[in-house]
Amino acid sequence: MLEGTTAEIRERKALRINPAKTCQPIGAMYAALGINKCMPHSHGSQGCCAYHRSQLTRHHKDPVVATTSSFTEGASVFGGMANLKTALSNIFNIYEPDIVAVHTTCLSEVIGDDIPMIIKKSAEDGIIPEGKVVIHTNTPSFAGSHVTGFSNQCAAFVKYLAESSGETKNVLNIFPGWVEPADMREMKRLAEMVGVEYIMAPDTSDVLDSPHDGKYHMYPDGGTTVAQLKAMGDSFLTLALGPLASTAAATELEKKCKVPNKVLELPIGVKATDEFVNALRLAGDTAVPADLEKERGRLVDMISDMSQYLHNLKIAIFGDPDHLTSMVSFLVEMGAKPMIVITGTPGKKWEAKMKEICSETNPEAEILAFSDIHYMHQWIKNNPVDLIMGNTYGKYVARTEKLPYVRFGFPILDRVGHRAFPSVGYTGGMRILEKITDALFDQRDREDPDHEVELVL
């Protein structure tokens, strides 16, 4: 397993080894799937669309439909206008979505296709039926990462659709950031518990965790409707969760419809969830219900019960910036020691923020953006840790180093829980805590010498 990985770290300027990120378009596709009756459309070679659909399907274990402009060499030379127009005609005739969300690929970016112009032409030529919408976002694969693509798609929802009627409504906008359908469901439950009327966009719950009823629904019940996206311009406030994923959309909405916003970290762990709940409370001018206080209390109780195992626990973690900010904060709350924190997404500011977060338990923590899993692995060989956390790809590192592993982030291709159980909110915190301690205890139960096996832990 990973035989070629040695402890000797060499500086690399050009070679990425075992990336902790992927490209923009998959993020745009995921965000577009959170819109009701929306067809995500990949403007480029069909391989991009096939790869994104495959990987999202493996992660969600649910149908992921999307269309492609199926570029050939001719389209790459002469431009993709004819392909996109044909595609739109077929999509509206065959699949009848309310909205098509076009995102670009490195191919169409390099040839410089002018998507707004093509959409305009398609409308003029009667390809877009009355009442239907086509929007677009630029998602060049050679900038940012999959999270940037998600962010760009969210901003495009606002750019194209949000409207201000002049009358502010008592409704709160929530941009949930790139989280699981189960997390979006949990955020909505929290908002409902606190008693706030909201619009969440995008919302992949009931789309990518759709129930089995014996039928196939190309457009499941879930997802933010076009009408809701329009109405976001009349809300009194926006909560943007996850700065990298959601700030662009919130800023756009402020610019376009003068809806003020508050950017928060993803509500993972005690403090970040407190911030979210508190923001909901202030927005709704209401009180936090006793039941929610009890959920919080149960999480704090569980942390205190387990703190002997968590204190100074040395953790290596990789993933996406927003996920890491909140998860590492949570680890620090639990008393654990983040040793190395890696993301593939570029971001100097994020590095500084993480440094600050880690300093509470480990001022020496190694924090790197625009890095990779191979580097993390080599670093671990030099600086032993107790536990690794990250997406499915990290399991090879954990196996090589014989360390317990907790899956977290995107993608998770070999477990089923992430689709059903949230990581956000107080209950999500309990799940994360359970997974961490299970991983540690399972290893002890399996590998400790007989005389050290404990019944009670």
Add this chain to the structure above:
Amino acid sequence: MSDAINKAPMGPHGPDAATAREEMLKIYPKKTQRKRGKQMLVNEDPATPAEIGANSRTVPGIITQRGCSYAGCKGVVIGPIYDILHITHGPIGCGWYSWLSRRNITKIRAEGETNYLQYSMSTDMQEDHIVFGGEKQLATAIQEAYDEFHPKAISVYATCPVGLIGDDIHTVCRTMKEKLGINIFGFSCEGYKGVSQSAGHHIANNGVFKHMIGLDDTPVEAKYKINILGEYNIGGDAWEIDRVLQLCGIHIIGTLSGGVSYGEICNCHMADLNVVMCHRSINYMAEMMEEKFGIPWFKVNFIGIEGTKKSLRKIAQYFGDKELIDRVEEVIAAEMAEVKPVLDDIRTRTFGKTAALFVGGSRAHHYQDLFEDMDMQVIAAGYEFAHRDDYEGRDVLPHIKIDADSRNIEELEVTADETRFDAAKPEKKKALEESGFTFSDYEGMMRQMAKDTLVIDDISHHEMEKLIEMYHPDVIGSGIKDKYVIEKMGVPCKQLHSYDYGGPYAGFKGAVNFFKDIDRMTSTKVWKLARAPWHTDGSEPAEKEATPASA
């Protein structure tokens, strides 16, 4: 197919194939209808298959199964070679998506080697590389990969933007090859080339032939030496084929390219014979090796009991030694003693059940053998990226018009090797042909399919939905993108790219695995749970509220 089954060609449910075809095409705009119509046929006369519009452009906007040239080249053909260090030249996505996702399982041959398939390496191109060119980045990446891992060989794959900005990956590879003294070569497999993965297979074949085949003339000490071409070791298929052939006393030098090593590929021109599993992805290599070295080839199929037996017997007949012919019969008899009781039991449940297969460039054909073994009926089938010859047989090859998309893929000029062409082989081939033995043969999928079944090339999402609505097959073989669409409709889907992470399905032991899996899937009661008990009176599930709870 067993004589006992004599049912309607499309199974017990639904209309005849022609009506179904009309129904599927109905919704399409005119131009799309015309195009898709050519890719959907009723198999009216299996003996003389009709012309199918295969290997043509995908209609934009259609939800297609197909991927790209890069996926076919890096993902399928070269990707499985474990001891080559693979570098994707491009933005991060392509290298990431093709990282371990195709189940290229392998075993390292010796202590100290590295299995590079567990790594994803890429130049992670950023905007400035797109603007100013990425050749320097690639050269540096190759140097860094060499310094870090010291591989035997490095292979470079171009992605879409690389071709557009005009990076000359081949010159970079040549320069670095001279500098580092190891074999380094590139593949111009940009995703926009061709109309599907198939273009990538061809590009890969050319590269393997140019840069690896024939590099090592070390003699191989074995009586019967063959290569298996077009076998990718999904789920361990190649290992099961190897096990059976070893029992027979037949030695495989190289399996292209499942579980194979770089050295085995370099040495595989020392074989007496090439046998071809996946005709689509590797027929180019079989042809080129014959032209250069004189090694004849014929088609085999180790998927399915009958197919495996037939293939083993044909290989034995090629060598013509009584000892080998007898040994093959002994192996078949011993293996069948284990297979038969399982199959006899399972057949009582699978008899007469229906299947549809939409996958790949050979599997939609090969797997029909396994369903026939189980007395199941294949009502519809089609490939994702095959050409006309894979449907209609190689006799149509002279009649296939080369279109602009195929013309862009290089055809190598191959001539007989001055010193290594073995003239005895073509002579032997000629003699055998005179006695009725067939070489360079593939009769295609349609000849094997029953009369009046449906043949659908690159089935679209809409057509798949319609097919299930009309026929509700007992099982469908397809891929990950379709799997959960199909299963939401209460039909089990066996992924025939990844085998749903099971397998092997090849050879005798593999067939037993497949029979058990299909038996489980077609007997499952899980779909019955879809309906809550309070709806068993026939009422529909309660309508969900039209609008979400809030706003």
